[in-house]
Amino acid sequence: MALDKPYLDVPGTTIFDAEQSRKGYWLNQFCMSLMKAENRERFKANERAYLDEWPMTEEQKQGVLTRDLNRCMAAGGNIYFLAKIGATDGKSFQQMAGSMTGMTEEEYRNMMIKGGRSVEGNRYIGEDGDAQAHRQPQGSAHQKA
Structure with missing residues (x-):
């Protein structure tokens, strides 16, 4: 049975949940590999060859190659792991x-x-213009009517 995910109703927001974690496992493992200097050097020497050593999807690899972090997040990347790419690039x-x-x-x-x-x-996408009247108190989950 699928879990109710009311947070998917927030526009422009990618939530790193268990599903995203499974989806991005190898992408995030690749990012963590960049914590070692020798791996950063190998990656910088030939990015595609290094990425091809990981069982990532082509979508994930293209996200890394183009440094499209939003694309990487949509493909299961966690921003804290993706930050290793930026650090490798000196950003x-x-x-x-x-x-x-x-x-x-x-x-x-x-x-x-x-x-x-x-x-x-x-x-929330489901809210009308009077957002404050529909907000749940802080700390409670947003419930759809």
């Missing part, structure tokens, strides 16, 4: 996050300093 987590939002590092930093993204467009 900060802030630079990586900016790339995922379509912003420059400076734009992303300024947005976060100002309090983050607006709630507009970031509500």
Whole structure:
């Protein structure tokens, strides 16, 4: 029996749950391999050859090769594991996050300093314009009517 996943109703959000974990197991294992200097060097010397040593899907491999972290997350990647790719490339987590939002590092930093993204467009898909009236108290699960 499939589990109820009310969090799938949040637009633009990929939740790393048990299903995503299974889907991205080898992608995340590849990322963890980059913690060793010799593996980072092998990866940088021939990215495709190194990726082909892992039983990842072609979608996962293309996500890594193009550094499309959103694509990697959709394919089961966990952002904390994916950060190893950015570190291998000499990128900060802030630079990586900016790339995922379509912003420059400076734009992303300024947005976060100002309090983050607006709630507009970031509500549950099933909610109408009066989001506050439909919100559950903090800490409780969102329930569909």
